[in-house]
Amino acid sequence: MADPRLTIARRELATLRSEKTIVLALLIQLFIAAFSSFLVVGLVSLYDPGSVDGYETTVGVTGDAADDLLRVVDEQSSIAGVGYASQASAERAFRNGEVDAVLLADRRAGRVFVTATVPDDSVRTTLVVVQLRDALATFERTERGDRAAFLSSTPLDLPPRPGSGSTPYYGFSYTVLLPLLCFLPVFISGSMVVDSVTEELDRGTLELLRVAPVSTVDIVDGKVWAAAVLAPAQAGLWIALLDFNGTTVRHPLAILAVVGALALLVVTLGATVAVLSPDRRAAQFLYAVGVLVAFGGTTLLPLNPVNTVARLAVDSVGAAYPAVVAGYLALGTGAYLLLRRAVPALGVGDR
């Protein structure tokens, strides 16, 4: 006869399959990933006009500093300047739609005061404001250069602009999207164990299992194994998909080891909570708060899970990274062994 713990683990996975909940779980993860990408891509294209090519803003410039400002504006690629003799004529052009914005620049008291009038209508407002900000920042740098003698320190030269191969989503892909896809399955697995244990207790089927020649430790083992295996499997799937999509992930095995260790840790936490507090309502609440606290707390530490996964994925780790991975593995295994020792003492199901 096969190991009863494996039989229990298989049964756990079989119910998941028959209820098709695993499909739903994958769909949820996919949706969250797509949704967060939507947010980031949307926001970046709203606030980084460089990523939205082919739209040129025409701006009317007037006032006594107009000539200096126009010179700067003309150097910008995404913005074109038109000079106007008076504010009234510039505003007329704005109203008639000849220019997208009006800049009124006046020198007084050693400063340049610029009043920017932008249309208050649509998505384009955002674009125009961002383009004006870039142009005015350049203008500010030239003006500041003329006054460098009055400054106690000179500003540092900016490093060159990134080339055409740069993407604003690089950081997001590795520090947010990948950790999200790696750790969502972990949390779901933990929640699953809470459900599984509390439901057995609630329906009284744990009693039936105990009649069979298996110990409580075996039952907990089986449930923990099933849930803990599931998370790295899903994470592996996501890593493969990301890789296919052009987001190369370095050190995939090390990442999977970290995910597996954390899955073991979180699933152990879930099982412990479920055993201590057998009502599902209370157990799920405790589990959710506990995971939030643990996970939120670790983000403050230097080598937290999210940061570790991100750095592994972009290969920004030193030679010491096997030690970090081993540390995670030790943490997960340690917690699991502790639970195994504690289960007989807790007297699960003896109610």
Added chain:
Amino acid sequence: MSGRRERVRSAIRAARGGLRAVARIARWEVSRSVGVVDRRTAALGLLALLLAGAVGGAATAAGGVALDRDVYRVGVDTDSPYHEVVVETPALAARPPEVDRLGRGVEVVVADDHVYVADSRKAQAALSTFRDAVRRHNLDRLREERNESAAFPVVVTLRYAERTPDGVVAGGESGDGTGTGTGTGTEDTSGSAGDSDGTESAPSGADGSTSGSGSGADTATGAAGVDAATGSAADGPLGVPGFGGAGGLFGGSTSGSPADISPPFPFGALVLAFLFFVPMNFVIQPYGSTILNERINRRGELLLVAPVSPAAIVAGKTLPYLATLVGVTALVALAIGGSPVSVAAVAPIAALYLAATFVGGMFARSFKELTFVTVSISVFLTSYAFVPAIFTNVTPIALISPLTLVVHDLQGTGVTAAQYAFSTGPFYVGSAVLFALGVGVYREEDMFTQRSVPLKFLDALNSRLKGRKSVAVLSALAIPFVFIAELLAVAVLFVLPVEVSIPLLLVAVAAVEEVAKSVHVYAGFRGPFADRRGWKAALVLGALSGLGFFLGEKLTAVVQLVGLPDLALGRAAFSSAGIAATPAVGLLLLLAPLALHATTTSIASLGATRDRATYLAALVPAIAVHAAYNFAVVSTLG
């Protein structure tokens, strides 16, 4: 006469009895839920909450969380001025400046006044982060300069103006709480030179890091600088400190140095609005549990045989949770400075959360399944409410989410009754429909059996099908859900390139609408209409369903047109045909969708008469016709 009075009296008595039953069940639910929490659980919960508070406090004290710590490595000498920049930026790690290790241990190297960059996407991202860090570093240094006019020689005032032919409408300062009236004009500038001398010498240290120079008459012209922005954070309706540094909490800063102005984006208000969602995700967990608990081991049977209606049972079980949510919402609103408008806008979201969880609890077969159902509900509803609210200041279509009302409320821009009705209406209708469907299966044969979810769903639909007209009514009631599904499709497909996403979106919209129009017809052929599976019945039901959907859609369109005339632009994206300019075209455009909906639903319902395979097969041509129509409309009108 007396008979009628008797009937009225007995109806009142029955209603009063029903209310009493609801109240009794609600009390029972509360006492039982409280009883669940034993001493150990309470202690654990208290511990967890204390820890959560400690972690939150630590995160605030430590200056936030850096998930991208040391992701990029920059080679820089310790005595280089750039070394300080690298050290103070969490995402950058300082390494020795070894050019030959470029790409194998460092991404960017600063040496001998040159910046060397490795040839990779990562190095480009590192360079971009480095550049931003240097820019921020420069700004910080300049803010400490004594000579402000040299450090920040340009002061920008941003103002938004409507492009009306009659004249520029000044103002629209997007809600900063200064109230100094930043109405700018040439008349203000004259003679203010003398005042601004005072501006420079005036110590503006109170503003800390900002370059505020505001004093004297110049405030009117916006020389108030960043004061306006910080003022908006401190004096606005919001009492939460710590956001002010970002400048422009409500809709972007409008004046200051060029680096300080930002587009209208209600970031702070959005973050705060999100606080309303946290308690909901916690409350639906126990609510789903209590519904499913009734179904385990036939526990709910006793209640079911008691002389109360299923609706009263459900109302009684739901009431405590709804009351909790509304109460918590009110507390959150109080804490973050929202008015009753916020509470009124969030309440329907809470109702829909509970309604969806109730249906999930009725359909799920195990706790595990319920967990996945509640997670999906949280994810979908949160994103449905959240995505449009991001565009609050950009387009009126954002009003399809009640969260937009909250953002408006927090920004101090008012909310009209029409706007409220428009954005919360679908939520009220949606939760009512879901509760009605769930109550329909709150009976023995569905509660205590392990039927699969689709079968239970069909049962729930069938419980609401009474006669042919109800087919049309159900179609019309499906419209809020169609809206939600279509919006989510937009959100997901948005990531793809336009040439792929637009056709996919048209197909997705067609698929959603076709399924919404025909699924209850399919259910009907397995329930009340089982003995009338002829093609005539199929055509009649299909046409009725199409008519119902069409009427519902047009009603929504009319409501939008009357209530929110400025929505016309955004609406075109969502309805399959707009209301046209000329009467003749208008009539054609009005009737074309009716013909379309009736035809496609008839196709689907012909398939629905036999079995699931034929139904699914018939959906394909129905969706194809619908998508082709959508495509034609988009390409001719757009």
